[in-house]
Amino acid sequence: MARKMLIDGELSKPGEEEAHYDFDLFVIGAGSGGVRASRFSAQYGAKVAICELPFDPIGSEVSGGVGGTCVLRGCVPKKILVYGAAYGPELEDARNYGWEVNEKVNFNWKKLLHKKTEEIVRLNGIYKRLLSNAGVKLFEGEGRVVGPNEVELIQLDGTKISYSAKHILIATGSRAYRPDIPGQELAKTSDEALSLEELPKRAVILGGGYIAVEFASIWRGMGSTVDLCFRRELPLRGFDDEMRAVVARNLEGRGITMHPCTTLTKLEKTEGGIKVHTDHGEVILADVVLVATGRLPNTKRLNLDAVGVELDNMKAVKVDEYSRTNIPSIWAIGDVTNRMNLTPVALMEGTCFAKTVFGGKPTKPDYSHIPCAVIPPLSVVGFNEEQATEQVNGEVSVYTSSFNPMKNTISGRTEKSVMKLLVDAQTDKVLGASMCGPDAPEIMQACIFYFSAAYNLLGIAVALKCGATKEQFDSTVGIHPSAAEEFVTMRSESRRISSNKPKTNL
Numbered sequence: 001m002a003r004k005m006l007i008d009g010e011l012s013k014p015g016e017e018e019a020h021y022d023f024d025l026f027v028i029g030a031g032s033g034g035v036r037a038s039r040f041s042a043q044y045g046a047k048v049a050i051c052e053l054p055f056d057p058i059g060s061e062v063s064g065g066v067g068g069t070c071v072l073r074g075c076v077p078k079k080i081l082v083y084g085a086a087y088g089p090e091l092e093d094a095r096n097y098g099w100e101v102n103e104k105v106n107f108n109w110k111k112l113l114h115k116k117t118e119e120i121v122r123l124n125g126i127y128k129r130l131l132s133n134a135g136v137k138l139f140e141g142e143g144r145v146v147g148p149n150e151v152e153l154i155q156l157d158g159t160k161i162s163y164s165a166k167h168i169l170i171a172t173g174s175r176a177y178r179p180d181i182p183g184q185e186l187a188k189t190s191d192e193a194l195s196l197e198e199l200p201k202r203a204v205i206l207g208g209g210y211i212a213v214e215f216a217s218i219w220r221g222m223g224s225t226v227d228l229c230f231r232r233e234l235p236l237r238g239f240d241d242e243m244r245a246v247v248a249r250n251l252e253g254r255g256i257t258m259h260p261c262t263t264l265t266k267l268e269k270t271e272g273g274i275k276v277h278t279d280h281g282e283v284i285l286a287d288v289v290l291v292a293t294g295r296l297p298n299t300k301r302l303n304l305d306a307v308g309v310e311l312d313n314m315k316a317v318k319v320d321e322y323s324r325t326n327i328p329s330i331w332a333i334g335d336v337t338n339r340m341n342l343t344p345v346a347l348m349e350g351t352c353f354a355k356t357v358f359g360g361k362p363t364k365p366d367y368s369h370i371p372c373a374v375i376p377p378l379s380v381v382g383f384n385e386e387q388a389t390e391q392v393n394g395e396v397s398v399y400t401s402s403f404n405p406m407k408n409t410i411s412g413r414t415e416k417s418v419m420k421l422l423v424d425a426q427t428d429k430v431l432g433a434s435m436c437g438p439d440a441p442e443i444m445q446a447c448i449f450y451f452s453a454a455y456n457l458l459g460i461a462v463a464l465k466c467g468a469t470k471e472q473f474d475s476t477v478g479i480h481p482s483a484a485e486e487f488v489t490m491r492s493e494s495r496r497i498s499s500n501k502p503k504t505n506l
Contacts, residue, residue: 031068033346085221183267
């Protein structure tokens with residue numbers, strides 16, 4: 001039976017009223033969000049096409065690949081490098097656990113790089129098969145919008161072909177931003193940093209966000225000297241300040257040289273490497289300079305201004321709560337909208353789009369209680385302290401636990417684990433949870449507590465989404481010994497903070 005789709009607020013059947021269009025949906029961009037939206041729309045019975053630039057490990061205006069930034073040059077390859085970098089410190093830990101690691105252990109960067117590239121090529125193929133199995137027509141080339149219901153495809157040989165579609169979905173993601181400083185062409189972005197031919201012995205990183213902190217940890221774990229420069233007093237703006245301070249200390253404990261309240265003013269090529277000049281008059285010599293100062297929505301070549309699609313001052317596509325632009329037939333999801341730029345969020349938005357337009361069930365993305373994580377292990381869900389005091393009319397109870405992870409008591413590492421729960425003192429509702437330390441992302445997403453031959457799945461993120469109270473946390477039995485049990489054993493209030501701001505629905 002034909003599924004129904006939403007057209008200008010009314011339901012119709014694909015292939016009947018709209019038979020004069022080449023496709024019910026044409027998606028520009030085959031990253032996580034675009035692939036999800038196209039597959040799910042096809043499952044609802046829509047005739048779907050999607051276009052993407054040819055594959056290359058390093059993205060550019062003329063290269064891309066099915067799978068997008070996260071799969072090909074973002075989260076996945078980065079996590080592979082994180083795993084690789086962890087083995088160096090683990091080998092040092094092993095000595096204190098009785099393992100006689102007597103010989104010098106060498107690290108082969110090129111081997112890891114080859115394995116990483118093999119994996120993203122494999123994933124690129126998997127995503128292509130997912131589209132094919134769903135009945136989605138894949139075009140390789142550059143797509144641009146030339147009308148409310150028309151997409152122009154520029155093929156690899158330069159040939160231009162136009163296709164009509166009842167709905168057009170923009171899912172082109174974002175691109176790394178290069179700061180405008182003298183010598184900026186000498187710097188690398190995260191795209192190039194994931195595919196360096198040689199592991200740098202000396203690295204300078206500009207930025208204090210996810211990418212900067214994670215590459216600092218990766219390269220330091222592989223033995224590189226790392227200088228991390230960032231504009232604020234602490235890295236990871238937007239996270240809980242107490243957790244940010246813990247991360248900064250842990251980064252320093254790993255041997256990373258921190259340069260807070262610092263930016264770069266000039267890069268110079270010399271025989272000995274790249275001279276990096278800071279606004280404090282410092283000069284640092286580096287083999288590689290990584291600029292990780294943010295990403296910009298990838299709208300430059302889409303021709304959106306000519307069609308009348310509204311963009312904001314960052315050139316992000318402006319959409320309503322259902323991901324619809326000011327042009328009723330054109331929609332946008334993912335980083336290109338600059339809402340909440342996380343891969344799982346793009347997947348959620350793609351799912352909601354398909355339900356809304358082709359499933360006959362208008363669905364808004366829900367951005368509440370979305371967990372996120374960064375390496376070195378820091379994971380959060382819900383409000384931080386500042387946000388909690390802005391939202392709660394009354395008092396917020398703060399529960400914290402700081403301890404030396406059990407493994408570190410033998411290995412000798414100095415990194416601490418810190419956990420925090422924020423609770424509405426009046427309702428007992430848990431407003432936010434944070435953790436810095438080993439296994440933080442896994443613990444935040446799902447902690448498994450075993451007792452009496454039965455499993456009780458406690459996902460911190462799920463618990464907050466369901467409105468869990470502190471009393472329910474306290475009544476949950478933890479697994480011992482584990483770090484995760486600390487989340488259900490923090491009985492004593494560390495402090496209480498007040499706010500007189502109007503209370504909103506949490």
